[in-house]
Amino acid sequence: MNQLIAFYNSSIGKKITMSLTGLFLCTFLVEHLVGNLILFAGEEAYNSYTEFMVSNPLIRAVEILLFASLLFHPLVGVLLWIANKRARPNKYEVYKLNENAPLASRITMLTGGLIFVFLVVHLRTFFAPLRFGDVHPSAYRLVQEAFSDGLYSAFYIVALIFLGYHLRHGFQAAFQTLGLRSKKYIGLLDAVAFIFWFLIPLGFATLPVYFYFFFNSASTAAKAMGVN
Amino acid sequence: MNVTLKVWRQKNRNDAGRFVTYEVKDISPDASFLEMLDVLNVDLVKKGEEPIAFDHDCREGICGSCGIVINGRAHGPGRGIATCELRMRVFRDGDMIVAEPWRAKAFPVIKDLVVDRTGLDRIMVAGGYISAKTGGVPDANAIPIPKPIAEEAMDAAACIGCGACVAACPNSSAMLFVAAKISHLALLPQGKVEATTRVQRMVEQMDKEGFGNCSNNYACEAECPKEISVLHIARLNREFIKAKVL
Numbered sequence A: 001m002n003q004l005i006a007f008y009n010s011s012i013g014k015k016i017t018m019s020l021t022g023l024f025l026c027t028f029l030v031e032h033l034v035g036n037l038i039l040f041a042g043e044e045a046y047n048s049y050t051e052f053m054v055s056n057p058l059i060r061a062v063e064i065l066l067f068a069s070l071l072f073h074p075l076v077g078v079l080l081w082i083a084n085k086r087a088r089p090n091k092y093e094v095y096k097l098n099e100n101a102p103l104a105s106r107i108t109m110l111t112g113g114l115i116f117v118f119l120v121v122h123l124r125t126f127f128a129p130l131r132f133g134d135v136h137p138s139a140y141r142l143v144q145e146a147f148s149d150g151l152y153s154a155f156y157i158v159a160l161i162f163l164g165y166h167l168r169h170g171f172q173a174a175f176q177t178l179g180l181r182s183k184k185y186i187g188l189l190d191a192v193a194f195i196f197w198f199l200i201p202l203g204f205a206t207l208p209v210y211f212y213f214f215f216n217s218a219s220t221a222a223k224a225m226g227v228n
Numbered sequence B: 001m002n003v004t005l006k007v008w009r010q011k012n013r014n015d016a017g018r019f020v021t022y023e024v025k026d027i028s029p030d031a032s033f034l035e036m037l038d039v040l041n042v043d044l045v046k047k048g049e050e051p052i053a054f055d056h057d058c059r060e061g062i063c064g065s066c067g068i069v070i071n072g073r074a075h076g077p078g079r080g081i082a083t084c085e086l087r088m089r090v091f092r093d094g095d096m097i098v099a100e101p102w103r104a105k106a107f108p109v110i111k112d113l114v115v116d117r118t119g120l121d122r123i124m125v126a127g128g129y130i131s132a133k134t135g136g137v138p139d140a141n142a143i144p145i146p147k148p149i150a151e152e153a154m155d156a157a158a159c160i161g162c163g164a165c166v167a168a169c170p171n172s173s174a175m176l177f178v179a180a181k182i183s184h185l186a187l188l189p190q191g192k193v194e195a196t197t198r199v200q201r202m203v204e205q206m207d208k209e210g211f212g213n214c215s216n217n218y219a220c221e222a223e224c225p226k227e228i229s230v231l232h233i234a235r236l237n238r239e240f241i242k243a244k245v246l
């Protein structure tokens, strides 16, 4: 136990906490995106998917890990940020970090902060009613209604852009911290990173775009009534 | 060429310090930044003023003594050079140049542009060596080492301990320096023996010295006069995890 605390307390140990929680959240994004894309399969498919997610005990267990990561990742991040500010008490008069470090790496606090705010709103809009409430008339409708609001959809897309930037830095950084970035694997890693920072946020963005611009609520509502 | 130099002046460790502006005239564009400071210092001495203190020794980019943050860049603009290799021709006539010391809690200013970098030495003392007696120079082929490994170890060994990585890092982290030392020793058979204790001790000392935590901005690699790759930091992390977990 002492060994474990000493490990966590070291600078590299804290970074590894960031990296492991971050990567776990990345695997969750994949699951979440797959779930979201079921929306395209239609109302029935999506409703039964949410049913399954809410009632499956294994998902319940992973959910605890998920929330722990969601809290730990920003918490350790902020602690590191404070410690790092303290490591340079006298600031530079001129400091051109922008010439030396990519944009995404310089704005992780900003992107992370906005993602956190987004998550709070997001959990309130979707997770809370799905998990604890009674959704009327259905989970599918809940999503469709939320995204029919232009402002909410815009906010959702902006948050995804921030997520993209966050992962542009975070994904490769996680592997760097775990010591898995090396000459041999850097190409492969960059390719997988591209999936995470570009394709996955893009995948999420298809939903608000679809529901806001292309979803004809009247006809589908009629169809839904016909089915029921 | 003529330049306006805004330079950090600080009498000693306890002085608060401030910027002082000097007009520096008739400098050859081929002069190095340090030679420009020499010219200015001669003037200051003539006027009975205190010359600007700055670290230097080899003046050819191999000793790691020099180090000034110039216009917001450690060792000034350009890649793969130390302050002593920076030529005045990269500036334009009439430019205003801001020169300040490495700034980090672990590098307290001693005087003007000179900082105390003994923190890096203490990290070395903590484990940056091999304790076996090496004896005389061994036969070149006595211990076969694959060429790519030897190359990589040599690249890491190029670190001159200047501390620009700390100065350029937004977190004042010394990871690139420590990584260079760890990599250079861990890659070679002689260094492997003590690799486990070395990495733990050096990281522990690094944390004790008050350097910040690496957040993978890679500004260190961009400013390193020896262009040490951040992939060595990945190796340091790997060595650390191996030592702690495995």
Ligand code: SF4
Residues within 6 Å of the ligand: B158, B159, B160, B161, B162, B163, B164, B165, B166, B176, B177, B180, B220, B223, B224, B225, B226, B227, B228
């Ligand atoms: S790693 Fe590069 S910047 Fe850092 S001390 Fe060594 S030579 Fe200087």
Ligand code: FES
Residues within 6 Å of the ligand: B055, B056, B057, B058, B059, B060, B061, B062, B063, B064, B065, B066, B082, B083, B084, B085
């Ligand atoms: S004076 Fe030796 S490296 Fe610059």
